[in-house]
Amino acid sequence: MTVCLSKLCSDFLRETYSSISGDKLKASYAHEIVAACMGYKSRAALLAESQWPLSDMNEAEVLIPHVELIKQRLDELKGLPSGLVDTLPPLKIAKELSNFLKNEGHFSGQLWLSESLMEYIEAVYLYDNSLLIEDELSGVIAGTNASFSDMPDCEEMVLKELDEGVSVIVNGVLTGDPIDNKVYCGHEIAFRMDMFLPRVSGRVGFLAPEIEVGGAVIDDRSDDLILIE
Template sequence: MSIQKECADHLRQTYRHLTNEKLGSGHAHEIVAAFFGYGSAAALRTELHYQLDELNRADILIPNLALMDQRVQQLQGLPAKLPEVNDLASQLCDFLRAQGHFSGTVWHTHDVEDYINSDFIQNDPMMIEDDLSSEIATTNAYFDELYIDEVALDIGQDALVALISGSLNGDTDQDRAFHGDSIAFTTVMTFQRVAGRVAYEKPELETSGAVDMSKYYDDEEA
């Protein structure tokens, strides 16, 4: 049995258990397809390169909650007591874990850009700071604040790419000559696609940066 059908059957069984009513097979398959990032169940069934059987190789799963919302609005004849999309996605994630299809981290979010900043990077800022060690060494500052200005996503055929810009800020050591206390950086974070349109490997990061002295030059000119 395919993972697509397993998930659809699970949604139907869970709905019947909760409400003693029926969720149609077609509806369940469409909801599952949207969860995995496809506009229709047929599109998921015809996926050739990133089949769901490879889910166990993925490190990160990002259910497409926005597409699930859209499909639920489009589908005709859905039962009135159908759970909210967030609950449906949670049911599917729990099922995939329980069946051993996926053991990585779930990013349960409607805003991937914000999640990358607030939950992923800020929980482990050293993934960026380590790549700025040579720039840090040229300054007289102690750095402790990683600030993200922007996260821009590019969803490609084979990878999800996040282009991140921001600054690493610190406090100057007054006993040393001033050489800057802010480093402007850009990070390219690449998530290689593994299964479906929502399951990826751990990201690869490439960070470049330079000490930002522009505000001090501006002050001198003023």
């Protein structure tokens, strides 16, 4: 089944390139590019996968195509058509293949598409889930005299690729506007978000992220945290 799905994606990639450029893309190249999109350094590595087969992609709730690895593989492969990267840059390849999986019914979840997972979390996920983060920090927010409406700011991110999934730690700041008729007790909250994406298919198909958020108020007058019990 893994071979079948990767072949379907490879055939689609070849057809897409041919329809756009009128040129041909060898099957061997297409297979390597698809493997990279799925998070593998080579087609051989993808075919050797037994724990997280691509055939389970329909169980994935989140798809995060590996754009960085596509770029790396395109740089490594010799003899590619001269106009391939201009016609199908890495991000477009990832988008085309992801849409193909959706359109063909192999995947029906959320697509997290960006140059990197870190970029997506900082630029998209924190913005889209700002209310979730505020809700997780509601106890801390209640101890301030501020109204919070700004988006969370990411100050540091640590990502770890584990065999069973991907672990992400985000340290950031949530900034509010002080309320004048209350005694000042801080308007910024330093927060930490722990995210774990359980792997389910390939190196890019995951179950919904598991999230934990905690934080404390920053006291501007001392640059210390005011810990809220």
